[in-house]
Amino acid sequence: MSATAPMSATAPTSDLAAATKTDFPLLARDVYGKPIVYLDSAATSQKPQAVLDAMDAYYRTVNANVHRGAYHIADLATQAMEEARAKLQRFIGAASPREVIFCRNATEAVNLVAHSWGRTNLAAGDAVLLTHMEHHANIVPWHMLASERGVELRWLPLDDDGRLDLRHLDQLLDGARLVAFSAMSNVLGTIPPIRRIADAAHERGALVLLDGAQYVPHMPTDVAELGCDFLAFSGHKMCGPTGIGVLWGREELLEAMPPFMGGGEMILNVTTEGFLPNELPWKFEAGTPAIAEVVGLGAAVDYLDGIGMEAVRRHDVSLTAYALRTLTERHGETLTIHGPPEPAARGGVLSFEFGEVHAHDISQVLDTHAVCVRAGHHCAKPLMRRLGAVATARASVYIYNDRSDIDHLAEALDRVGDLFGPQ
Amino acid sequence: MAGLEDLYREIVLDHYRNPRNRGELPCPPAQRAEGFNPLCGDEVVVYADVADGVVRDVRFGGQGCSISQSTASMMSVAVKGRSLEEVEKLERSFKSMMSIVTDGGETASPADLGDLEALRGVVKFPVRIKCATLCWNTLTETLRS
Structure with missing residues (x-):
């Protein structure tokens, strides 16, 4: 899939996250000494202090x-x-x-x-x-x-x-x-x-x-x-x-x-x-x-x-566009992102395959960089069969995610390539 | 945190990239069973040709992560040509290495696991233990049928 979303019309995505991130106590913790990069909100969202x-x-x-x-x-x-x-x-x-x-x-x-x-x-x-x-x-x-x-x-x-x-x-x-x-x-x-x-x-x-x-x-x-x-x-x-x-x-x-x-x-x-x-x-x-x-x-x-659900949606679309563009630019040759290429036609859920590397292995390597993504069939086995995949890795965003979270994901994927890439 | 090098040892990655005994066996005479990991959707098929209480040949197929695939490859090497008793002892020793208590309990003299020793680090990644035991459970199923 070619995911080349235009970015011109989108406002910076960090505004909403900058305002909300501190509302979520869990996002202040670290994992293995690194700040947590939580990209699994499609599984469950974090909870605000309120x-x-x-x-x-x-x-x-x-x-x-x-x-x-x-x-x-x-x-x-x-x-x-x-x-x-x-x-x-x-x-x-x-x-x-x-x-x-x-x-x-x-x-x-x-x-x-x-x-x-x-x-x-x-x-x-x-x-x-x-x-x-x-x-x-x-x-x-x-x-x-x-x-x-x-x-x-x-x-x-x-x-x-x-x-x-x-x-x-x-x-x-x-x-x-x-x-x-x-x-x-x-x-x-x-x-x-x-x-x-x-x-x-x-x-x-x-x-x-x-x-x-x-x-x-x-x-x-x-x-x-x-x-x-x-x-x-x-x-x-x-x-x-x-x-x-x-x-x-x-x-x-x-x-x-x-x-x-x-x-x-x-x-x-x-x-x-x-x-x-x-x-x-x-x-x-x-x-x-x-x-x-x-x-x-x-x-x-x-x-x-x-926050307003209109603002939530704008944030999702903008960050999804950024993620599609960033990940494709950096890993375009090895990365397959499933789903419609237009950010406006989808939610902030990115299921991807990375070369021949199994999703479980991707997730394991990302975890050492404190990047939390889901790996597996996502309780949708008939869909996996349709996609011809046993499992995919899935990054999903919400109101507290910003562009730096996507950058961390893109960087951590380099390490997956280092370990499992062609020898 | 346990390092990735504990999990992805060179021997493990080698068996993942160059799996031994991948394929099928004609059934019959071979037996066949399928195993599923509902967590990640991994599927493994294990074929075993048993005659006179000895595993004459073994093959595996399916799709899965590096741990499940490399374990299947190493397991196939370890059990080929072994008697059913020896295979059972190997399985118990392997599962004991994975901190899984089996019905038979700890064996007095653990079997020599060979390359499978390289999977010792998996126990530090509890989520992955199921990846490493899937093919063993499927082999047991195959041998039972």
Whole structure:
């Protein structure tokens, strides 16, 4: 791929990072005596002090179980949780907080839809349309449903630049009840034409589930504009803690769906004969929720709102352009970067191959230079097969990364060449 | 920090660049098994031709990192022509070097690991131990079938 992105129109990328880097305590540490170069935010982002403080303050001053106690701090805990839900509602442009379901992560959100909506609405002969760039989280739940219900899985192919090939979209949609796809690939960075696919799906009577695990942390998100019916995302990739994520769904769909898991909180009444499910959103939130994590995620939303998601996106595009240019200039002959060549068509996720060197070895050498990148199949084995790769190394950026991080990566790759290059 | 030279010893890189016994064997008479490392997606295929309790021939295939590929190469050299008991002893000694306690426990007299000794440094890189043991587990699978 030739990655020659024009840089003229982009502002210096270091501005945002200069303002935010000191907000992230972990980024002040060193690794083997060198300052850490964290380039694995597509796996999980670092956490700003504001998020750590919010969770700490919750445990120190408010901790009580929610939606139960009639005492003061129980009421405060409930309020804290529901305020966070309202923040997330605004953050993604949802019509109502009733549409914001807290779950563990994007994976659980997809499983919720597959289990609850899928088992209610899909039968043998129905099709679910996926793409070749899906994360296993948006593949395996559908495989499980397919083998249980005889549902047919179909796959939208990719072109050689890692874009979805939509030439046969209409045919593939024929008989499909759901299109489930990533709004931003965790391997290629590809941002597909979401609205176009969603509109085509709706015309054919299919619903649309978006895996927003990479998209929501990096892009201004408005579910109405996206035109989806469900959106799944994780808190920990957007400055929030692990163990908390969101399923957004259109209210009438969620209303019609049966509960996912049974237990406390999700019921209105239980008798020896049966139960009556609670109203939305609690119908889908069985058991004591991850309250501190919800509060932390709310603080993460405040933090990102303070920066502005438009600014986050501009920073990503600018830094991605710099990375594509710098890495290609320095290592063009040995380096293959997967995904669309235009920074504006992708997120800040760069999966690459370096000569014949295995990604694990690349990552090992980079580690000695305190450069943290992911190596492996990135939970996307069908995509790896499509790329003809066993594994790739992946560098991914976020608001706290700057050009010097990319320069460190480019330099450390020289050492990979020294060790594994032609002898 | 353990240095890269502990991991990427010259013998290791040599087996990686010039793998011994890479290829396939006709099945039957040979047996074949596949192994996967779910962490990084590495895949290894091990073929073994066993007759009268002796590993007559062995081949390996698949794709993986320098550690997984060089271990497979060194392992193939080490087990070729050995009895099944000797192979088992080699595996136990190798895994013990990787700090893995096997069912049989520490052997009284550890087998001579030959070139495989060069992988001793892998134990300092815990994430890579799986790379070095993948082919051994796959060989065990092959010999069991």
